[in-house]
Amino acid sequence: MQEEAVYKSIATVDGEVVTKEYSKLESAQGDARRKSLAGATNVTVEKHIGEAAEIICSYLNGKAMKAKGGRTIEAIIAPFGQRPSSLRTKVLIMLAKSINEDVLSEDLEEHLYGESNKSSSSALTMVFKGLNAAIVTNDLKFHITKGKKNDKVVYSLKDGRGPRAIKSPSVAS
Numbered sequence: 100m101q102e103e104a105v106y107k108s109i110a111t112v113d114g115e116v117v118t119k120e121y122s123k124l125e126s127a128q129g130d131a132r133r134k135s136l137a138g139a140t141n142v143t144v145e146k147h148i149g150e151a152a153e154i155i156c157s158y159l160n161g162k163a164m165k166a167k168g169g170r171t172i173e174a175i176i177a178p179f180g181q182r183p184s185s186l187r188t189k190v191l192i193m194l195a196k197s198i199n200e201d202v203l204s205e206d207l208e209e210h211l212y213g214e215s216n217k218s219s220s221s222a223l224t225m226v227f228k229g230l231n232a233a234i235v236t237n238d239l240k241f242h243i244t245k246g247k248k249n250d251k252v253v254y255s256l257k258d259g260r261g262p263r264a265i266k267s268p269s270v271a272s
Contacts, residue, residue, distance in 0.1 A: 105147045106155070109183065110139035116184075128156060136161035143183055154183055157192075172196060175241075175256075179233045186211055186226050187233070194243075194256035201246070201253035220252075227254065 106127035108119045112134065121127040127144045135142040135158035143157040154173045156163050163171065175195040181187045189211055194202055204223065205215040211226075212219040227243060234241055242261025245254050 102149050107145045107147060108134065108142075109145060110134040110142040112137075112139045124155065131156070131158050132161050135159060141184075145183060152183070153177060178237055178239050179230065180237060181233065187229055190223075190226050190230065191256070194254065198256050199258060201248055201255045204252035204254060207254065 103122070106121045106124050108121065108127045108130040110117050110131065117134070117139075119127075119130055121130070124144070124146070131142045131144045141157075142159070144155045146153045146155050154177055156171065156173055172192055172195040175198065176188060176191040179187070179191060181191065190207060193207060193210060204220065208215040208219040208223055212222065227245070231243060233239070234243070240258065240260055242257050242259070243254060244257055244261070245252065247253065
């Protein structure tokens with residue numbers, strides 16, 4: 100017997116996470132949109148079947164968020180398989196909003212940790228190591244680049260597979 104899908108509207112209202120369950124997707128989406136219009140943050144709709152969860156959509160000021168190229172941010176981040184409230188997901192959302200464009204490391208650090216310093220920079224590096232592991236594990240058609248622009252560190256989520264490491268030929272002894 101197949102389990103019924105449960106749709107959850109999840110929002111942060113005045114610093115408190117509010118979750119409400121629905122049996123229909125449209126009901127959960129309507130609730131999430133209303134909460135977003137009312138000023139709630141991190142508003143998402145998730146589909147739950149048993150232990151599995153998938154982000155269906157998220158809202159900002161009552162509108163479904165979309166990335167460049169017409170794809171929704173959810174369509175970009177869903178294949179990564181990260182927990183909805185994790186730091187990795189928050190970084191993915193910021194990168195997916197400006198896919199194929201650079202995002203300052205300082206902006207990511209301030210968004211995640213509230214400040215930009217050496218400690219938050221190291222923590223952000225660990226988040227990116229986890230995202231790169233998810234790309235390899237799930238064989239995704241994305242890659243993350245790190246570079247410098249105007250003496251500042253920038254990250255970017257790019258479409259397509261990244262450059263692969265070239266293995267040197269083994270030397271027979």
